Amino acid sequence: MKPFADNEIAEIRSHFPALHQKVYGKPFVYLDNAATTQKPQAVIDRLVAYYSLENSNIHRGVHYLSQQATQAYEDARQTVADFINASAANQIIFTKGTTESVNLLAGSLRQFYLLEGDAVLITGMEHHSNLVPWQQVCKQNQAELLVAALNDKGETDLDHFAELLDKKPKLAAITHISNALGSVNPVKEMIRMAHEKGVPVLVDGAQAVAHTSIDVQELDCDFFVFSGHKMFGPMGIGVLYAKAFWLQKMPPWQFGGEMVDQVSFEETTFNQLPFKFEAGTPNVAGVLGLKTAIDFLKQYDMEVIAKHENQLMQQALEKLLTIPGMRLIGEAENRAGVISFVVDGTHPSDIGTLVDKMGVAVRTGHHCAQPVMTRFDVPGTVRASFALYNSLADVEGLFQAVKKAVMMLR
Amino acid sequence: MTIAETQQQIISEFSLFDDWMDKYNYLIEMGREVPRIDERYKTNNHLISGCQSRVWLHADMRDGKIYFTADSDAVITKGIVNLLIRVFSGRMPDEILEADTDFIDQIGLKEHLSPTRSNGLVSMVKQMKLYAQVYKLKQSN
Numbered sequence: 001m002k003p004f005a006d007n008e009i010a011e012i013r014s015h016f017p018a019l020h021q022k023v024y025g026k027p028f029v030y031l032d033n034a035a036t037t038q039k040p041q042a043v044i045d046r047l048v049a050y051y052s053l054e055n056s057n058i059h060r061g062v063h064y065l066s067q068q069a070t071q072a073y074e075d076a077r078q079t080v081a082d083f084i085n086a087s088a089a090n091q092i093i094f095t096k097g098t099t100e101s102v103n104l105l106a107g108s109l110r111q112f113y114l115l116e117g118d119a120v121l122i123t124g125m126e127h128h129s130n131l132v133p134w135q136q137v138c139k140q141n142q143a144e145l146l147v148a149a150l151n152d153k154g155e156t157d158l159d160h161f162a163e164l165l166d167k168k169p170k171l172a173a174i175t176h177i178s179n180a181l182g183s184v185n186p187v188k189e190m191i192r193m194a195h196e197k198g199v200p201v202l203v204d205g206a207q208a209v210a211h212t213s214i215d216v217q218e219l220d221c222d223f224f225v226f227s228g229h230k231m232f233g234p235m236g237i238g239v240l241y242a243k244a245f246w247l248q249k250m251p252p253w254q255f256g257g258e259m260v261d262q263v264s265f266e267e268t269t270f271n272q273l274p275f276k277f278e279a280g281t282p283n284v285a286g287v288l289g290l291k292t293a294i295d296f297l298k299q300y301d302m303e304v305i306a307k308h309e310n311q312l313m314q315q316a317l318e319k320l321l322t323i324p325g326m327r328l329i330g331e332a333e334n335r336a337g338v339i340s341f342v343v344d345g346t347h348p349s350d351i352g353t354l355v356d357k358m359g360v361a362v363r364t365g366h367h368c369a370q371p372v373m374t375r376f377d378v379p380g381t382v383r384a385s386f387a388l389y390n391s392l393a394d395v396e397g398l399f400q401a402v403k404k405a406v407m408m409l410r
Numbered sequence: 411m412t413i414a415e416t417q418q419q420i421i422s423e424f425s426l427f428d429d430w431m432d433k434y435n436y437l438i439e440m441g442r443e444v445p446r447i448d449e450r451y452k453t454n455n456h457l458i459s460g461c462q463s464r465v466w467l468h469a470d471m472r473d474g475k476i477y478f479t480a481d482s483d484a485v486i487t488k489g490i491v492n493l494l495i496r497v498f499s500g501r502m503p504d505e506i507l508e509a510d511t512d513f514i515d516q517i518g519l520k521e522h523l524s525p526t527r528s529n530g531l532v533s534m535v536k537q538m539k540l541y542a543q544v545y546k547l548k549q550s551n
């Protein structure tokens with residue numbers, strides 16, 4: 001399978017209005033996709049169409065618009081289920097994003113499952129959003145947070161992971177792809193290892209969904225979370241997938257309208273799945289936009305996207321490594337989407353400030369993964385992250401800008 | 411020279427630059443000349459916290475005037491601190507408290523005022539004014 005040809009990239013880029021602007025009078029090079037991806041026109045149009053003609057509250061109105069919107073909302077749930085190959089649409093819970101998905105799970109499990117003396121296992125490369133919620137639950141319930149170490153390449157030390165599984169944690173919460181290093185965890189293997197010890201697994205798929213196809217049944221993960229905005233969808237919409245067994249067992253996390261069945265002043269019975277986890281008026285426009293983003297993404301072969309991005313990353317690495325003092329942070333064998341680096345004698349924030357002036361958008365700092373920065377003893381990194389619409393011209397733009405910035409700073 | 415006059419001087423210096431590169435080269439140059447903070451003040455107590463780069467700021471009062479020293483691990487940030495030190499150091503507390511910072515905008519560094527640069531100008535200015543406030547209170551006691 002071949003990566004995209006130049007004309008195909010041009011076609012893909014034509015869908016993204018944000019890419020065609022100038023920044024400080026220079027062509028815009030957008031390489032901050034791990035923070036959020038740009039939106040195709042179809043997604044933008046979907047939001048406008050919803051608010052223009054379809055806006056109404058769902059699941060309770062008998063009127064025409066409410067029924068239309070409810071239908072569209074539930075169709076989108078099916079689209080999301082199909083996208084990650086969930087066996088049923090009611091295993092898809094809509095949230096604000098990955099962070100809320102993890103908080104929902106943590107907020108529910110802490111009520112009946114993660115209790116005093118228990119343990120939660122994470123890896124040393126987790127984003128704060130898959131670290132802090134578990135750390136706080138552990139603190140509140142006198143449980144222990146176990147952290148699988150990273151090796152010098154920025155890969156999870158699987159021997160250590162196995163050792164910690166022997167401590168019988170009640171849950172393993174692991175990222176699929178590291179947002180700070182680009183390391184791809186061998187999640188399928190890790191899930192198998194965990195299940196052998198009877199440990200359920202949450203996979204943080206925030207960085208994975210735009211770069212690799214996801215099949216939750218094949219992975220056999222118990223929980224999978226991701227955000228719409230990192231896969232060309234709107235901000236403020238995310239997903240929690242869980243096996244039916246867990247969703248039935250889990251108590252609700254937030255309370256209010258929509259999630260209830262019968263309410264009296266004395267007692268409340270809760271709605272069926274998935275509604276018992278979706279309290280209040282949901283982000284209908286976000287859900288519809290997410291469906292459109294998935295439809296957009298489905299036009300392309302995920303393997304081709306991955307190949308294209310890997311080729312760009314390879315080209316970027318080759319160029320960047322010609323800059324004296326260039327040091328990659330994270331050199332995992334299996335990497336996706338992200339190049340993280342520091343240049344000796346310069347500070348990442350200075351490089352970020354200068355390349356910004358040259359129209360290049362990268363991220364600098366700790367990338368909400370401070371323990372990862374501590375592990376590699378750096379104050380932060382410069383991170384270039386790729387998406388399907390990036391081109392060789394972007395790679396060249398990045399290289400020239402970083403080279404110039406380093407020259408200025410030395 | 412008053413604070414306003416110093417600010418005006420900086421504005422005219424920056425007006426000589428044709429493009430952003432000259433401007434940043436100048437900031438970088440100034441970053442290399444920051445009145446260095448005494449190593450013993452490079453502690454968490456003197457750190458202006460944020461997520462991009464670390465900035466340490468210390469203030470002393472001599473003869474009713476406040477003198478600032480600073481350091482940062484990022485050189486552009488240091489250049490910006492140095493600009494602020496030029497403007498605010500060696501001033502009486504009231505002068506510092508009353509001064510505005512419009513000159514930042516006028517020299518085209520407005521983006522450093524945005525909240526995303528949380529270690530940028532805003533928190534440095536805030537911290538300098540806080541020192542001024544504290545020393546002013548100490549004086550009146």
